[in-house]
Amino acid sequence: MKLERLRAIAIGVALLLIWELVGRLAGRLLPPPSEILAQYWRDRDVFPAHIWATTRSAAAGFLLGNAAAILAAIAFCRFPLLEQLFRGVNIALFTVPAIVIGPIFVLVFPGDLPQIVLAAVLVYFPTMAAMLVGLNEIDPRLSDLVRIYGGREAALMRFVRLRSSLPSLLAGLKVAASLAVLGAILGEFGSGVRWGLGTFLLGSLSQGDAPRLWSIGLAATGLAMIGYGAFALIGAKTTGATKAVTLANKLPDRLGDRAGRRGGAQRLAILLAAILTPFVLWEALIAATGLSPIIAPGPIETLSYLFVSPDSAAARATLLNAVGETLPIAALGLVSGLAAAFLLASFTVLQPRLARLVLPVALVAQNIPLVALTPIVLLLFGRETLASVFMAVLVVFFPAYVLLSQGFALTPHAARDLVRAYGGGRFKELRLIATPYSISYLFAAAKLVAPQALLGVMVAEWLLSGRGLGNLLNVSRGNLDYDMIWAGAMVSILISVAAYQSVAALERLWR
Amino acid sequence: MITALATAGLGAAVAFRARDDRMEAKPMAEAAVDLIVDRVAKVFPGPQGPVTALSPTSLKLSRGSFVAVIGPSGCGKSTLLRIIGGLETPDQGAVLIRGKSPEQFRAEGELGIAFQDPALLPWRSVRRNVALPLQVLGRRVADHAGQIDALIQLVGLAGYEDALPSQLSGGMRQRVAIARALVTEPSVLLLDEPFGALDQILRRAMNVELQRIWMKSGATALLVTHGIDEAVFLADEVAVMRAKPGRIAEIIPVPFPRPRDPALMTTPEFHEICDHLAALLGEAGDEA
Numbered sequence: 001m002k003l004e005r006l007r008a009i010a011i012g013v014a015l016l017l018i019w020e021l022v023g024r025l026a027g028r029l030l031p032p033p034s035e036i037l038a039q040y041w042r043d044r045d046v047f048p049a050h051i052w053a054t055t056r057s058a059a060a061g062f063l064l065g066n067a068a069a070i071l072a073a074i075a076f077c078r079f080p081l082l083e084q085l086f087r088g089v090n091i092a093l094f095t096v097p098a099i100v101i102g103p104i105f106v107l108v109f110p111g112d113l114p115q116i117v118l119a120a121v122l123v124y125f126p127t128m129a130a131m132l133v134g135l136n137e138i139d140p141r142l143s144d145l146v147r148i149y150g151g152r153e154a155a156l157m158r159f160v161r162l163r164s165s166l167p168s169l170l171a172g173l174k175v176a177a178s179l180a181v182l183g184a185i186l187g188e189f190g191s192g193v194r195w196g197l198g199t200f201l202l203g204s205l206s207q208g209d210a211p212r213l214w215s216i217g218l219a220a221t222g223l224a225m226i227g228y229g230a231f232a233l234i235g236a237k238t239t240g241a242t243k244a245v246t247l248a249n250k251l252p253d254r255l256g257d258r259a260g261r262r263g264g265a266q267r268l269a270i271l272l273a274a275i276l277t278p279f280v281l282w283e284a285l286i287a288a289t290g291l292s293p294i295i296a297p298g299p300i301e302t303l304s305y306l307f308v309s310p311d312s313a314a315a316r317a318t319l320l321n322a323v324g325e326t327l328p329i330a331a332l333g334l335v336s337g338l339a340a341a342f343l344l345a346s347f348t349v350l351q352p353r354l355a356r357l358v359l360p361v362a363l364v365a366q367n368i369p370l371v372a373l374t375p376i377v378l379l380l381f382g383r384e385t386l387a388s389v390f391m392a393v394l395v396v397f398f399p400a401y402v403l404l405s406q407g408f409a410l411t412p413h414a415a416r417d418l419v420r421a422y423g424g425g426r427f428k429e430l431r432l433i434a435t436p437y438s439i440s441y442l443f444a445a446a447k448l449v450a451p452q453a454l455l456g457v458m459v460a461e462w463l464l465s466g467r468g469l470g471n472l473l474n475v476s477r478g479n480l481d482y483d484m485i486w487a488g489a490m491v492s493i494l495i496s497v498a499a500y501q502s503v504a505a506l507e508r509l510w511r
Numbered sequence: 512m513i514t515a516l517a518t519a520g521l522g523a524a525v526a527f528r529a530r531d532d533r534m535e536a537k538p539m540a541e542a543a544v545d546l547i548v549d550r551v552a553k554v555f556p557g558p559q560g561p562v563t564a565l566s567p568t569s570l571k572l573s574r575g576s577f578v579a580v581i582g583p584s585g586c587g588k589s590t591l592l593r594i595i596g597g598l599e600t601p602d603q604g605a606v607l608i609r610g611k612s613p614e615q616f617r618a619e620g621e622l623g624i625a626f627q628d629p630a631l632l633p634w635r636s637v638r639r640n641v642a643l644p645l646q647v648l649g650r651r652v653a654d655h656a657g658q659i660d661a662l663i664q665l666v667g668l669a670g671y672e673d674a675l676p677s678q679l680s681g682g683m684r685q686r687v688a689i690a691r692a693l694v695t696e697p698s699v700l701l702l703d704e705p706f707g708a709l710d711q712i713l714r715r716a717m718n719v720e721l722q723r724i725w726m727k728s729g730a731t732a733l734l735v736t737h738g739i740d741e742a743v744f745l746a747d748e749v750a751v752m753r754a755k756p757g758r759i760a761e762i763i764p765v766p767f768p769r770p771r772d773p774a775l776m777t778t779p780e781f782h783e784i785c786d787h788l789a790a791l792l793g794e795a796g797d798e799a
Contacts, residue, residue: 150618
């Protein structure tokens with residue numbers, strides 16, 4: 001154990017030295033660690049305040065979002081119908097490109113609240129999903145046992161479900177912790193607050209000062225990793241058990257499970273209700289905040305802005321144009337990211353030892369807040385389309401790789417041994433056994449990352465390229481074009497949900 | 512003794528019956544019927560149309576008796592046990608336990624159950640696992656602390672009260688499950704292949720233990736099993752079930768006196784009954 005730790009430290013130090021060396025030779029793009037450290041020192045007057053502001057918003061959003069997520073998971077477990085009705089809301093919250101609702105929250109909430117609420121929104125889904133899976137997946141014998149003593153659902157919840165969901169909940173919280181940091185930073189982009197890593201990043205991007213950009217990206221990553229690590233540690237301490245490393249990815253499949261038993265008409269009614277619920281909630285929330293319909297239009301106003309109002313044609317043209325710029329890039333990023341992940345993950349079969357080295361890196365990397373990557377992307381690819389593509393690939397690759405290598409690792413050994421017993425090599429094993437087995441993981445990964453690809457492209461567009469949907473939202477925000485902000489947000493969410501649902505539909509076709 | 516029997520059906524009073532009283536009640540057991548399964552049937556929807564898990568089946572268990580149900584896979588023996596426990600509702604017929612429905616009966620803590628899998632809560636110590644039924648019934652665990660420790664001792668786990676399930680062997684976990692099944696002092700004990708996951712050697716040892724524990728408890732026991740020798744060693748009566756459709760084909764009495772010694776398993780009489788059962792099950796197998 002100690003030796004292993006020493007070796008890890010040695011590898012870390014070696015990597016730092018190589019980085020330093022390459023940094024000194026490569027010059028501007030990759031500043032050496034010593035220069036980044038010096039930058040921290042130069043910015044020592046402002047850095048702590050920026051970090052503190054982001055930490056505060058992230059922590060508040062983390063608490064808020066997780067409280068909602070835990071209560072929701074318990075309610076969904078107790079009343080499956082409720083979960084079906086809220087499916088539309090849940091999928092929307094899962095797929096929502098966080099950057100599009102940031103500007104809306106800025107319109108609706110005062111002060112630090114936009115960042116906090118955005119962090120809470122990002123945190124909600126992974127925690128809710130992980131907890132719900134934990135609550136639902138209990139040993140059926142335990143349910144029998146409680147019933148044998150006259151216990152009902154309440155007793156089962158109290159004695160069995162809550163405690164058995166703990167490892168799963170902690171796995172969700174781990175992911176949520178780093179998402180809270182991302183949410184806080186994305187919220188700062190639009191809110192014009194004085195302090196925060198997002199504000200700092202936005203202000204520094206135009207200067208193109210590599211050491212400073214890296215220092216901000218690393219600070220954001222560090223913050224997210226501290227949260228992630230804290231919950232990983234708590235998880236390891238309290239449960240000891242090795243739980244699946246991926247979080248919530250299971251849920252979207254699981255959501256569909258219990259719908260089967262109802263009749264056709266009833267199912268259609270539930271489906272319609274699930275589609276309508278998000279819009280009803282939208283209307284209700286606006287009514288509750290009492291905001292002017294000019295700043296905060298409801299679903300009906302937004303639809304009429306796009307289809308009925310005098311400038312609807314112009315608005316539609318602008319939006320369609322932006323979508324036309326964004327979608328191909330997101331699709332390209334998604335496909336290439338997935339392909340790269342699939343190829344690399346197949347090394348799990350071809351080169352198990354190499355895979356064992358890469359997986360921990362990917363596990364950590366998938367939790368790096370994507371805004372922390374923006375500086376690197378800017379420095380490497382500039383502000384052109386390629387930057388947007390690369391951003392999407394980056395966001396897609398790591399989670400997809402983690403999920404796919406699990407898929408490859410989980411192929412039944414007996415099936416693989418069978419190939420070997422007949423003298424087949426590793427490539428045969430990959431082709432005949434591992435690849436077919438991991439196709440379902442490919443779909444799961446695609447569902448998970450399709451919305452992320454869109455988010456990645458939109459962040460790049462907002463911060464770097466100045467094109468597409470991301471830029472449209474940023475510009476509308478600057479022009480106080482409220483109708484366009486809401487319409488753009490709605491369209492982005494709908495695209496994201498559509499992307500998710502089409503992967504799900506493809507998956508059903510495949511089966 | 513008579514009073515013990517008279518009050519036995521009276522719900523709450525049952526829980527406070529003295530253990531010794533119940534042991535004395537044993538010899539008179541054949542007098543009263545504890546459990547009646549009356550023409551119970553169950554059909555499950557299957558991928559190729561409905562499957563008759565259980566065609567109308569009847570069974571009676573005398574108070575304090577030990578009945579084993581044996582049969583091939585898919586003969587409905589587990590379904591039968593689950594219907595008796597109120598975990599499945601029958602499509603036809605009814606189950607009466609001391610004149611009550613399973614749902615009423617179990618709400619009084621009169622039912623104990625042990626499965627093939629011990630189904631322990633992994634985060635609870637042995638003691639707290641054994642206490643779980645009391646908590647579900649809403650009883651105060653503190654009032655039963657002495658009884659819980661006595662049960663843990665009875666199943667041979669003294670010294671392991673605070674151990675977690677992960678620290679125990681398979682056989683020890685199954686003992687915890689048995690202790691848990693007895694903690695409410697149930698009058699009916701349902702055992703669904705409780706030693707099915709254990710190896711043959713351990714299983715024999717556990718059978719001897721189970722007989723001892725059951726004799727102390729005085730409960731009426733229904734054991735579902737695959738093991739012929741297990742059934743013959745433990746039961747007063749063995750019900751042989753057949754599949755397609757699931758039904759009880761025959762009930763074979765096992766007349767050996769108690770307590771039965773492991774040496775019994777080497778006697779020709781024991782083997783005669785086993786062979787007879789094997790033959791019956793063989794026919795059942797041919798049919799399927």
